[in-house]
Amino acid sequence: MKRLLSYTCLFILIYSLPVAGFAQRQEDVFNLHIQVNDKQSMEPLEFTFLYLTDGKQHWEAICNENGKSSIGKLPEGNYKLSVSLLGYKKWENEIAIEGNKSLNILLSSNSNELNEVVVTASESKGLTSSSVIDRKAMQHLQPSSFSDLLELLPGGKSKDPGLGSVNVIKIREAGIEDSKYNVSSLGTSFVIDGAPVSTDANMQYLSSGDRIIAGVSGYTDSKRSSVNRGVDMRTISTDQIERVEIVRGIPSVQYGDLTSGLVRIERKKGATPWDARLKVDGYSKLVAVNKGYYFKEENLTLNFGADLLDSKINPTSSYEGYQRLSYSVRLGKNWYKEPFALLWQSNFDHAHTFDEIKLDPNIYDNVQESADLESLRQEKYRSKYDRLSLTNNFRLQPRQIPFLKSIDFNTSISYQMDKIEQTKFVQLSSLTLTIPSSDEAGIADGIFLPSKYLANHDVEGKPLNIFLKAKVNAEFATAPINHKAIIGTEYSFDKNYGKGQIIDRLRPPGGETFLRPRNYSDIPSKQNLNFFAEDEVSMPVGNNVFKLNAGIRAMSMAGMDSQYTMNGRFYLDPRFNTEWRFPAITLNNKELNISLSGGIGWHTKFPTLLQIYPDYVYLDYVRLNYYDTGNPGQSRVNYETFKTKTINHNLEPARNKKWEVRLNFQYDNNYLSVTCFYEKMTNGFRTQTMSFMPVTSRLYYSDKDSVTINPATNQPDLDYSKYKVLNRLLSNSATGNGTRIDKEGIEFTLSAKRLENLKTRLTVTGAWFKTKYLNSGVIYDGTNQIINGEPIQETGVYDASGGYYKEQLNTNFMFDTYIPSVGFEFSTSFQCQWFQINQRLPETRYPFAYIDAKGIEHPYTEADKKDPVLQFLMRESNPGLYQKARIPFGMDINLKASKKIKEIMRISLFVNKLLDYYPAYKVNGAEIKRTQNPYFGMELNITL
Amino acid sequence: MKTKLSTLILLVFCTTGFFSCNDDDEEVKTTEVTLSIANPTDLEDLKVSKWAVTFTERNTNKTYALETESNTLSVTVPEGDYEIAGENFVTYTFMGNTVNGKLYFINKSNIVTGETVSIAASSFPKSEYEGEGGFVIEEIFYTGSGTPEGKSYLGDIYIKLYNNTDKPLYADGLFLATTQRNTSISYTYIPEILDKYVPVNGIIVIPGDGTKYPVQPGKSFILAASAVNHKEGNSNSFDLTIADMEWRNEHLANQPANNPNVPDAILLYNFFTTHHAGLSSVIMGRIEVSQTEFLGKYIYEYSWKMVFNGVEYERGPFLDYKIPNEWVMDAVYTSVEGETEAPVFAPSIDMGWTYCGSSFGDTERFGKSVRRKVESTTTDGREILQDTNNSAVDFIPNATPSLAK
Structure with missing residues (x-):
């Protein structure tokens, strides 16, 4: 009986629900619109999962690629909304529905998600080969400057800091110390928050040549001068950086004036806690502080930070040093006025570095007495670099125009006061x-x-750079193909307003x-x-997905004299990247995704100001x-000076052709990618006769x-003194396109899944590089011999043989363990250099022609x-x-460890080359021993 | 009458007595002399033939010529003061080649008296081709004076040549050359020519037709890099305006001051630059062919090999010039303690080395020169300088330069 009653109640209850629903249908219902964005980058978050419940029912929704979603037919009442997305902190809140409602929700990234914690560089999932280094990896690495991050690239290896000389970047090459091949680092573009760092007006070098200032071994200036070499990575601190992407492959056509690669740096944006960092190692001390605010009502973000680095080049001597002070203030504001959204980001940066040698x-x-x-x-030497820059970026999103995603306008101005x-x-x-x-x-x-x-000898340089870029991003579909197109234009201006070399001409430092x-x-x-235009199309082909990014960039030098070949010409860089994504294969209930990518592209870099406009050449x-x-009053020295301008009007921009093929595998959070590449540049810059x-x-x-003294002037009288006539051949050098660089190799990255029980992940990166540093065109070379009192005037004309071949194979095995519950991180890295080959390439012994003292060329018989x-x-x-x-x-075996102490403090320690294995090897029966010294340091982080 | 006859007989007897005194005098005192000759120890595979030894009595000029197969000689000679000289045609191995040479010794004065006397002599290689020459290098100042601030100062380099004979000679046509080889560097040269030639990397020649630059017996001829008064710029230096010739080349830029009152040497090949620590050496002589023929035919094309840390490096080919050993009149082998790894010329050119400073880079070497020893002085005050073709013995190392005041 009781049971029957229960059943009846249940029956009534079940059947009354729809009735209740019916009854409720009579009342008003409303829609809830939700927009979800990333709190720091403001990017819309696709795939965000929404769960709404009033305690009785629940509704679920997923956001689209614009971060939008809506839940309809909601009766008035109180609800609880949960918003979650992998990698982000879950957002939960009570909301009341009293009418149609729109919610803008900002999610902050959650680095406690174990599998998302990556302390190495990850291979980007985009179409071209690039390495992405995020904040977590940077913290783990404990860098002093940007140069330290390069250890994470395939083929990279940890290095002791070398802050006593310029640090230039090397991408996909074995590397060489030879100024004839500077175009390789010059051709890597650094872009910080959308603004390229231009070094084209950098002319800081001592024209009196390198001197040894007493107390220091070795020359002082040439290793500290980055003229025509690209960006000096010592000047870039890492504390403000949120994310770095180093494109080793073929960058989008919206980036130009590069040959080797692109470094894209994005700084921190949005609310961040007070963070202070103190790092100490055998060479230097570093202090950094930063903070970010987000003002919700005004939709305003404010980030600022400052850092100071003080280092000694040689730990045992305090006479050579390098200091860097940089600070940055960044403001971002969004306006939402339907149907437009305007995003504005303004960054102000100041970096100040100081190379010094004291006696x-x-x-x-x-x-002696x-x-x-x-x-x-x-005696002293000091080199100061002082750079101010202001960047303003605007993004207009007209939301009602379906295909127009945004219009971007980037402006940047930078000014340096270097000395x-x-x-x-x-x-x-x-x-x-x-x-x-x-x-x-003439004669004087x-x-x-x-x-x-x-x-x-002082050198004052004041380079000014102005950069403007306008770009339209469009997205549309011509079924079944989806397009993401970009079209835009760019203008840049570089000039140096400094006084140049300041010297007392009558007291030259070179004697x-x-x-x-x-x-x-x-x-x-x-x-x-x-100008540039690019379209990225993606379309399904059966169960595969095919993507193609095709772009073209047209570049020109404006305002040049008509004598220059470069004047008025447009140089075109077509670039193509494709990807074929195979359908997922199910193995063991998990998906194996395979994709094959490939690309080919041309990359052009214009010469720098000093290369285009060399100084007059004076021969005395x-x-x-x-x-x-x-009779000292009678002493006289008389010169004849020849002045010539060696401008190479035929100077062309350097152009690098790259192609690459990559295979990617992804299975259950394990990633493997193998890239094979080939690059060739035959017209790189070098100084040549x-x-x-x-x-x-x-x-x-x-x-x-022979000398007749003029009695009136009491000096030798040249009209009456004996002489002979000499024929001389003066040779002039300027920047030419005589450098050829061939790069080929294979890079790979394997990132295994973090093992739950051990909380450890294995990452393997490696690369095999084969690089040839060669010559292009003819080479002129003379000789210094003196025969019968006369220096030999004849100059030989030689073919392009010669150069260097370098090959190396590296792999790094890193095991990193991450235990968030005790706040402990630990990594062991085995950095193996399997071999290194260096070879000088044969040069022909004799010239094929020579130029005589009258300037006439003859064949060399x-x-x-x-x-x-x-x-x-x-x-x-x-x-x-x-x-x-x-x-x-x-x-080398390197160790890094980091421990959180109470919520606010973290102590980290690193020891590079804690252990090393460099077995002695035999060459021709003789044994060569190798030794390494450890390099270690400690860091303290306080986060409030 | 009887008295006159007695006196005459007495006179005859006395005269006979005189004769018998003479007979007694013919019983001359002799001494047994044992001569031991030392061979030089640093010649490889030395094969000697026989020694031809000459004893010359200095007062009577009587000579005794002897021969011996071994290095000891026993002879009985009358007492006296003897000059003993000896020669031996020998062969030895140098740079892997067999060289014909001569060993020579000379002991100028040996008093021979008593029953027995032992005399020791040291022999040294003498070039088979040694000509009469007559000039020797008296002094080389190659380290420079250094400045009070401790920096190197090489403007006041000078070389003194000396007429070591008793006749006037002319310096016209003499050359001075620096060796291409550096004694601290031990490479294997291909081809190796040191047994017959001296490779050089800088040659200057004293101009003149043969009558322009006379040098009297016992007098010097001074060549300076820059014949000016260096005291004007460097208190450590000296006044070189007294030089007879300078070798700066005025039309190449960055050359030190040239004294218009002092004639210039001809730069035949490159610059003449002595090594600041003496690691390359200086030779002097006459080029016995025309300059055109020399520049055309006496080129030395060579490569070198060395082994460093087990790796063999080969460099070259390079070009320099070579001077045949027979043209070399004098040479001074200079080096520094701890740096002598390889010869710069054949030992017959110069057997041992002299030096300034006690180690490479030693700043004590600044302001010091190497000076040839005075062997003897003639009665009219002319000095004869010692020349046994062994600078280790013939020179005073670390000497005060003769031009320093």
Whole structure:
């Protein structure tokens, strides 16, 4: 009986529900519209899962690619809404529905999701090969500057900091220390929050040549000068960076003026807690602070940060140092006024770095009493880099136009105030040397230098860069194909307003080299006007998906003199990237996804300002050098100066052709990608001899019998003194396109799934690089021999043989363990260099032609090999020079550990080369031993 | 009458007595001399033939010529003061080749008296081709004076040549050359020519037709890099305006001051640059063919090999010039303690080395020169300098330069 009652109640209850529903249907119902965006990047979040419940019913929805979703037919009442998405913190709140409602929800990323924690670089899922390094990986690595991040690229290896010289980037190559191949690092573009960092107006180098300032071993300036080498990565700190993408493959056509690759840096945006970092290691100390605010009502984000690095180049000496101070203030504001959304981001940055060499005070303890200690002690070298930049980016989203996704407008202006200051104590190594004293071509007297003096040489550079870019992003479908198209234009302006080389011309630091300074502000500007258009189509082909990104970029130099080949020409870079995604194969209840990508593209880089507009070349010949210690008033030195401008009007931009093929596998959070690439550039920049000028000059005999002293002036009278006429061949060098670089190789990344029980993940990255550094065109080279008192004038013309071949194979095995419950992270990295091969490539011994003192070219014959003068045009060349040198296996074991203490503090420690295995190896029966020293440091982070 | 006859007989007897005194005098005192000759120890595979030894009595000029197969000689000679000289035609191995040479020794003065006397002599290689020459290198100042601030100062380099004979000679046509080889560097050269030639990398020649630059017996001829008063710029230096010739080339830029009152040497090949620590050496002589023929035919094309850390490096080919050993009149082999790895010329050119400073880079070497020892002085005050073709013995190392005041 009781049971029957229960059943009846249940029956009534069940059947009354629809009735209840019916009854409720009579009342009003409303719609709930939800927009979900990422809190930091403001990007809409597709696939966000919405769960709405009033306690009795629930509704579920998933957001579309615009982050939008809606739930309809909701009766008035109170609900609880949960919003979740993998990688983000779950958002839950009570909401009341009293009418149609719109909600904008911001989700913050949740780095506690175990599988999303990646402390290495991940291979991007895009169409071209690129490595993505996020905040978590950067924290784990504990870098001092941007250079340290390159360890994470395939083929990369940890290196001790080298803050005493410029750090330039190397992508997909074995690397070489030779200024003829600087185009490789010059051709990598660094873009920070949409604004490229331009180095084209950088002219900071000492034209008096490199000097050794007492107390320091080695030269001071050339290793600290990044002129024509690209961005100096020491100047970029990592504390403000949220994410870095290094495109090693073929970047989108919206990025240009590059040949090797692209580095895209995105800084932190949105609310972040107060974060302070203190890092100490054997070389340096670093302090950084940053904070971000999000003001909800005004839709405003404010981020700022500052960091300071102080390092000694040699841990045991405090006389060579490098300091960097940088700070950044970034403001972002969104306006939503249906149907438009306007996003504005404004960044202000200031970076200040300082290379300094001071004199070791003990170095002159043992000089003689009569020494000029006061002058000796004034020697110094300092190089200051000071860059201010202001970037304003606008994004307009007209929401009602279906295909128009956004219109972007990026502007950036940057200004540097750089200065090199060097003071050198010059002591001539013989009684006197002479220098000319005239700036002009022609004949004029010079001066005799004093036997010792202090020489100051300053270089002031003030590069200004203005960058404007406008771009339209469109998305539309022509069924079944989906299009994402971009079309845009770009303008950039570079000019240097500095004074240039500042020097007392009559006291040259090089002793004998006379410098005629040039005002940098006299050099014309460089302006680029570029257009680009790209479409990325994706379409299903059966169960496969095919994607193709095709783009073209047209670049030109505006405002050049009509004599230049580059004037008015558009250089076209077509670039294609494709991907074929195979249908998923189910194995063991999980999906195996395979995709095959490939691409081919051309990449053009224009030369820098110094390369396009070299200075005048002055060649000074001594006509008379008459120095009579008995009659000093009669001493006279007379010069003839030839002045020529060696501009290579035929200079072309460097162009690199790349192609690559990549295979990707993804299975149950395990990823494997293998890329095979080939790049070739045949017209890279280098300084080379370009032209010849035959001149005749008089040489006056300076012995007493040949010189006639003019009684009126009491000086040698050139009209009545004896001379002979000399024919000379002057050679001039300028920037040409004589560099060829061939890069090929294979890169791979394997990222295994984090094992639940061990909480450990294995990542393997590696690369095999084969790089050839070669020559292009003909090479001119003379010889320094003197025969019978006459320097040999003839110059040889040689073919393009020669160069270097380098090969290496590296793999890094990293095991990282992440235990969030105790706040502990630990990683062990085995960095193996399997082998390294270096080889100098054969050069032909004899020229195929030569240029005589009158500037006429002749073929170089068999008989010339025995000619007393022309025989000296023979170059060194023997099989022993061209042998392959091979360095075998070596391995470093690096350790990093990090522990959270209470919620706010984290202590980290790293030891590189804690253990190493570099077995000695035998070459020709002799054993070569190798040793490594550990490099370690500690870091403290406080997050409030 | 009887008295006159007695006196006459007495006179005859006395005269006979004189004669018998003479007979007594013919019983001359002799000494047994044992001569031991030491061979040089650093010649490889030395094969000697026989020694031809000459004893010359210095007062009577009587000579005794002897021969011996071994290095010891026993002879009985009258007492006296003897000059003993000896020669031996030998062969030895140098640079892998068999060289014909001569060993030579000379002991200028040996007092021979008493029953027995032992005399020791040291022999040294003498070039088979040694000509009469007459000039020797008296001094080389190659380290430079250095400045009070401790920096190197090489403007005041000078070389002094000396007429070591008793007749006037002319310096016209003499060459000075720096060796291409650096004694601290031990490479294998292909081809190796050191047994017959001296490879050089810089040659200057004193101009003149043969009568322009006379040098009297016992006098010097000074060549300076820059014949100016260096004290004007460097208090450590000296006044070189007294030089007879300078070798700076005025029309190449960056050359030190040239004294218009001092004639210039001809730069035949490259610059003449002495090594600041003496690791390459200087040779002097006459080029016995025309300059055109020399520049055309005496080129030395070579490669070198070395082994470093087990890796063999080969460099070259390079070009320089070579001077036949027979043209070399004098040479000074210079080096520094710890740096002598390989010869720069055949030992017959110069057997041992002299030096400034006690190690490579030693700043104590600044302001020091190497000076040839005075062997003897003639009665009219002319110095004869010692020349046994062994600079280790013939030179005073770390000497105060003769031009320093």
